[in-house]
Amino acid sequence: MRVRRLLTSVLTASLLATTAGVALTASPAAAATPTTITGPDGAPWLQRASSFSDQPGAVVRGDDLALSITVVDPATGERVYDGSLVVERLMRGAAPDAWQPVASSPNAYLYDTVQAVANATYRVTYSGTETHDASVSSLAVAVQRDLVVTAKNRPLGLAGTIAPRAKLPVVVQKKVNGTWKNVKTVRSDARGRFFAGLPAPKKRGARFYWRLQVKPSTQFATTRSGVYYTTRY
Structure with a gap:
């Protein structure tokens, strides 16, 4: 009987030791899920808010730019909601560290508008969480000067104003063949x-047929007017 009791005690001690060992051993931490910043249906997250413009080509100074930002798991396409977003703008020609905040969200999605002011790069940063990696995305936006043109009959020609105000050469172009x-x-x-x-x-x-053009600069893209025509009745 003593032998049996001794064996029972040894087995119990062995089981307790094994259990204690499992409890004290930490399991490896799960890797955070990668993330991607995107726009609606995979489109760019920063776009011209309106497709209508009197000036063909690039976005015009003063136009609204629409922010439609979401964060997804690239492997599954599923949305991520936790975390925060910050959108910053770096004007072309500025110092590399001269980023300025223009919008933010306490969540991993953002729907807002910002005004185009000049050529710039926009950067959105997702903070990440314990389960999702942080991520960053950048987009460059070319911006035209604001060119307001009025057709005149007496004298015949095109009167206009350029913003921001400046002494600039304005090229008159004619459509030939x-x-x-x-x-x-x-x-x-x-x-x-x-x-x-x-x-x-x-x-x-x-x-x-005529149009007007202002050459590009560091701050602004090539600026063009719409098309006008002169005729004789």
């Missing part, structure tokens, strides 16, 4: 105002 040709250059004054006189065709009912 399907190609835009530079025909002359006028200059805006210190208030950004200018006038470009235009001829009409000699033949009645004929048309000459």
